Amino acid sequence: MKVELEKSFVIKAAVADCWQLLSDIPRVASCMPGASITRVIDASHFVGLVMVSIGPMRLQFTGELERVMIDASARKLVLMATGTDKSGSSATMKLITVLVAKENHETLLNGHAEVTVNGQLAQFGSRMISPVSDVILSQFADHFRQKLLQPSTAAEESEALEESEASEASEKPVLNASSLLWATAKKLLSSLWGKSDSPSSDDSHRKSSIWSWLYRK
Numbered sequence: 001m002k003v004e005l006e007k008s009f010v011i012k013a014a015v016a017d018c019w020q021l022l023s024d025i026p027r028v029a030s031c032m033p034g035a036s037i038t039r040v041i042d043a044s045h046f047v048g049l050v051m052v053s054i055g056p057m058r059l060q061f062t063g064e065l066e067r068v069m070i071d072a073s074a075r076k077l078v079l080m081a082t083g084t085d086k087s088g089s090s091a092t093m094k095l096i097t098v099l100v101a102k103e104n105h106e107t108l109l110n111g112h113a114e115v116t117v118n119g120q121l122a123q124f125g126s127r128m129i130s131p132v133s134d135v136i137l138s139q140f141a142d143h144f145r146q147k148l149l150q151p152s153t154a155a156e157e158s159e160a161l162e163e164s165e166a167s168e169a170s171e172k173p174v175l176n177a178s179s180l181l182w183a184t185a186k187k188l189l190s191s192l193w194g195k196s197d198s199p200s201s202d203d204s205h206r207k208s209s210i211w212s213w214l215y216r217k
Contacts, residue, residue, distance in 0.1 A: 001122045005113040005133050009141040013148045015101040018109065019075050021147055022097060025067060031143035033136055037065070044068075050083060059085045059120065068094075075099040089119030109144070111137065 011018050022028055025046060026037040032050075039047040044067040052059040063083030070077050079095045093115045100108040115133065 001118070002114065002116045003133065005111075005115065005137070007111045007113075007134070007137045009109045009111075009137075009144075010102070011107045011109055011141070011145060011148070012105075013107055013145075014105045015075065015099050015107040017148055018099050018107040018144075019072070021144065022075075022077055022099060022109075023070060023072070025065065025079075027147060028144070029065065031140050031147055033139050033143075048081070048083070059087065059089060061085050061089070061091060085119070087120055089117070089122075091115065091117045109141070113137075 026040065029035055029037045029046070029048060034052060035048060035050045037046050037048050041047065041064075046065040046067075048063060048065050050061040052061065061083035062085075063081060066080045068078040068080050076096070076098045079093075079097075081093045081095070082091075084090045093113055096112045098110045100110065102108050113133075
């Protein structure tokens with residue numbers, strides 16, 4: 001199953017500072033919930049891990065991240081990630097990000113992602129993967145902003161990577177998809193309730209369908 005996503009965020013920081021972080025793959029990867037770089041092969045290839053928890057189901061995706069293209073003048077970065085889990089699930093993602101300078105020392109981060117999932121994750125379908133991905137990207141933007149306020153030295157980055165390689169998988173950050181589903185459900189329900197002070201029968205039916213979907217999962 002393939003899903004395409006478009007998202008833009010305004011970062012209250014100079015474009016040069018945002019680009020310095022965005023082009024630092026190990027640091028920017030840590031902004032993604034549940035993800036971490038475990039080994040650096042070379043300047044363009046990395047080995048990574050993503051932990052996903054969905055209720056009692058726990059998936060551990062291991063794979064590679066490739067920096068396909070980097071253009072400092074255009075402030076454009078293209079990444080390709082592939083990963084598999086022991087259960088047979090697999091995922092690939094092509095991510096294109098572009099930074100645009102704005103007024104008042106702000107930066108617009110534009111992102112386009114093409115995500116393909118197979119196996120257990122595909123059972124959720126595009127109807128929920130798209131809004132859940134929207135929540136994940138929002139969390140990524142929040143972590144990105146926090147990283148900009150916490151610049152690290154090369155020595156600190158090297159030490160963090162060594163600790164990441166030595167740590168056990170159980171100690172790595174986990175992307176809790178159940179929490180994301182709940183956040184997504186609240187977002188969908190809020191949008192329905194906010195449409196009118198007098199909900200129609202169609203609105204009530206849609207709310208009931210959402211809750212039924214969640215309980216089935």
